[in-house]
Amino acid sequence: MSGQTNSKLVEATDATFQSEVLESAIPVVVDFYSPTCGPCRMIKPFLDKLSDQYDGKVKVVTVNVADNQDVFFAMGGRSVPMVVTYHCGNELSRQAGARPYPEFRQMFQSLHERGMAEQCPTPGSQPADGEALTCKEESFARAVDAADQVFFAKAGPASDRFETETEPDNARFEMAKIDAANKLSAGDINQQEHDAIVQAAIQRFVTDTQAAKQRLMAVVTPAEAERTQAIEAARQLFSANAES
Secondary structure (H helix, E strand, C coil): CCCCCCCEEEEEECCCCHHHCCCCCCCEEEEECCCCCCCHHHHHHHHHHHHHHHHCCCCCEEEEEECHHHHHHHHCCCCCCCCEECCCEEEEEECEEEEEEEEHHHHHHHHHHHHCCCCCCCCCCCCCCCCCCCCHHHHHHHHCCCHHHHHHHHHHHHHHHHHHHHHHHHHHHHHHHHHHHHHHHHHHHHHHHHHHHHHHHHHHHHHCHHHHHCCCHHHHHHHHHHHHHHHHHHHHHHHHHHHH
């Protein structure tokens, strides 16, 4: 993940973690990764895409633990990838290992909802009269948290089953890529042949995991719809109370 070209991804260090993450005015997704970590590379496209979709609403920060270990180990990190969310300097959640894209999408949407409901004070400033989070805003934030908990209670086990079911397929896919790279380095195949092998491995992975993906989405899709409905109901109630 080093040498990123997407300007919306911010590479932080131990020295800049405080300013980039804990003092951010908007919610933050922190991706603790290592350049040699396969699952880390798998989730990077998800973060690239979502950082673009939520630009200005959710900040994405990456930390290379191979070069910056102080913050990672201080917070109890043991393995990568580890994705941690923050808002107003507070840790909200953490996930170890790779996760499917729908779960990341829900994470970003939840953070966006949280950011809309709760604005962070300027670092070093004291809230003026009337600027503290109101009871109505706190109620809305709690409703979002409750909807998230229900969603992840259903989607989390389904995601874990998906990872377990597709682990052999993923291992076969990674080995095919490594084998192709070795053959290319040895001069046994050219770049075009290498790309064809990788593309064939991708197609096989998609085919082999299709049934597991369908089982995953059969759980995630209705759970996502249920979460959206719950948050929308809370938003409408919040709006009605705010006008009264």
